Amino acid sequence: MPLLGPTDPLPHRPRRVLVAGTSGAGKTTLASRIATALQAPHVEIDALFHGPGWSARPSFEHDVHRFSAGPSWVSEWQYDQVRSHLAGRADLLVWLDLPRGRVLRQVVRRTLLRRLRRQVLWNGNVEPPLRTFLTDPEHIVRWAWRTHHHSAARVVRLLHERPELPVVRLRSHRQAQAWLRGPLHDCTRPAP
Numbered sequence: 001m002p003l004l005g006p007t008d009p010l011p012h013r014p015r016r017v018l019v020a021g022t023s024g025a026g027k028t029t030l031a032s033r034i035a036t037a038l039q040a041p042h043v044e045i046d047a048l049f050h051g052p053g054w055s056a057r058p059s060f061e062h063d064v065h066r067f068s069a070g071p072s073w074v075s076e077w078q079y080d081q082v083r084s085h086l087a088g089r090a091d092l093l094v095w096l097d098l099p100r101g102r103v104l105r106q107v108v109r110r111t112l113l114r115r116l117r118r119q120v121l122w123n124g125n126v127e128p129p130l131r132t133f134l135t136d137p138e139h140i141v142r143w144a145w146r147t148h149h150h151s152a153a154r155v156v157r158l159l160h161e162r163p164e165l166p167v168v169r170l171r172s173h174r175q176a177q178a179w180l181r182g183p184l185h186d187c188t189r190p191a192p
Helices: 027-038 045-049 060-068 078-088 100-116 140-147 150-161 174-187
Strands: 015-018 073-076 092-096 167-170
Touching: 015 027, 015 078, 027 073, 027 174, 045 060, 045 073, 060 073, 060 078, 060 100, 078 150, 078 167, 092 150, 100 140, 150 167, 167 174
Parallel strands: 015 073, 015 092, 092 167
Antiparallel strands: none
16 A cells, blocks of 8 residues: 555544654654544553653553554554554554654754653653753654654555555644544544
């Protein structure tokens, strides 16, 4: 199946949706909006992964296998240890393929706001001090810059592994909005 764009009709009403993209692209926001449109649960995968003190939760893989066995869900496509499993269960992948500069602006803004507001994230975690941008090679801003190109490579591999899986490529938030209001909305309407 070829890549679908923001105006291409979906071949069916999706039930298990993954949202792909680099860190900071807006996957979680888009996944939440898709879940609302489909009236499906949104499982924020970061909440399953991050334990207190930013440690990996021991039950992460079990939790992912449990929710993905369900009939409908929307989640983000990340974390190598579960990426293949989730791709095998999904019936639609939405690829939020934003330019690197746009992602960088978004992730910097989000990180600053979360830190300045001391926003509590998953399991009591808060963004680390801003100086860690300079000292931590895995800092989210540095990570987003360094790994931006990985999403495209993953999607290309998935297209070869699962050629029957519909993949929608959205290159801007405007395209995402058009897709939500157009093809996704159209497939959720009751048949006449």
